Amino acid sequence: MASAKNQNSPASARRAKLEEARRKERARERRSRIITISAAVAVVAALVAGGGYLMSAADEQDKAEEQAKTSPVTGERSWDKLERNHVEKPVDYPMNPPVGGDHSPVWMNCDADVYTEAIPKENAVHSLEHGAVWVTYNEKAKGADVDALAERVSKTPYSLMSPVADQKDPLVLSAWGKQVTVKSATDARVGQFFTKYVQGAQTPEPGAACSGGIAK
Incomplete structure (x- = not known):
């Protein structure tokens, strides 16, 4: 059984400090991964939404041009x-x-x-x-x-x-x-x-x- 003296030794303190630093580093890495993944998801979602918008706008433009070609010109x-x-x-x-x-x-x-x-x-x-x-x-x-x-x-x-x-x-x-x-x-x-x-x-x-x- 370790003595109180060993538990409070400089070596134990250093190990505890190192472990705490590693724990914080793992936490930071985890947060970074979450942020990166979230950003990637947001970019993909934006691209999908943007692409959908552009496709919709292009479709509307095509419809407008087709309507212009088929509709009579007023007063013609x-x-x-x-x-x-x-x-x-x-x-x-x-x-x-x-x-x-x-x-x-x-x-x-x-x-x-x-x-x-x-x-x-x-x-x-x-x-x-x-x-x-x-x-x-x-x-x-x-x-x-x-x-x-x-x-x-x-x-x-x-x-x-x-x-x-x-x-x-x-x-x-x-x-x-x-x-x-x-x-x-x-x-x-x-x-x-x-x-x-x-x-x-x-x-x-x-x-x-x-x-x-x-x-x-």
């Missing part, structure tokens, strides 16, 4: 049975700006092209045949709207923009056989028109070039 005007002959002379179109009909053999470049001067309508109609959206404006259009629409066109392949001084309304969007007048660049129909008709189902020659034509 349509023309059917448009001629598509190539001609070398000016064409007297029944609508202004024209949305189709006989046209020049050469298209106007429509690869996100913004023209600040009037362009030949016969060439622009050929661009519509290739699936382009043509944004036009007259002097009554507000500068801010013209700038905003020009920015959209400059970022959108298969679109072009130019002034048409003698059109009735300040802002008009045209595609082959389709046309709508909008009040401003923020009109929701602008985005819908682009989504629906840039290379849309109305395009007589989908995939045809929008570069390599006339650049003014």
Whole structure:
């Protein structure tokens, strides 16, 4: 049986202190493992939740685009049975700006092209045949709207923009056989028109070039 003297010896005290230090170290390691595991679980949960959110957002975007493509554009005007002959002379179109009909053999470049001067309508109609959206404006259009629409066109392949001084309304969007007048660049129909008709189902020659034509 150990004596009280041995139990209180310096060696016993050191062992007790060492054991206490080891106990605290094990406790710290255990807490660290718990924290690490908890953090990992939280990260995984966040990634799963975030991934689910992103997938949901992407699904919603797809649904919105599909709805824009299938829903009619409010106030839109349509023309059917448009001629598509190539001609070398000016064409007297029944609508202004024209949305189709006989046209020049050469298209106007429509690869996100913004023209600040009037362009030949016969060439622009050929661009519509290739699936382009043509944004036009007259002097009554507000500068801010013209700038905003020009920015959209400059970022959108298969679109072009130019002034048409003698059109009735300040802002008009045209595609082959389709046309709508909008009040401003923020009109929701602008985005819908682009989504629906840039290379849309109305395009007589989908995939045809929008570069390599006339650049003014």
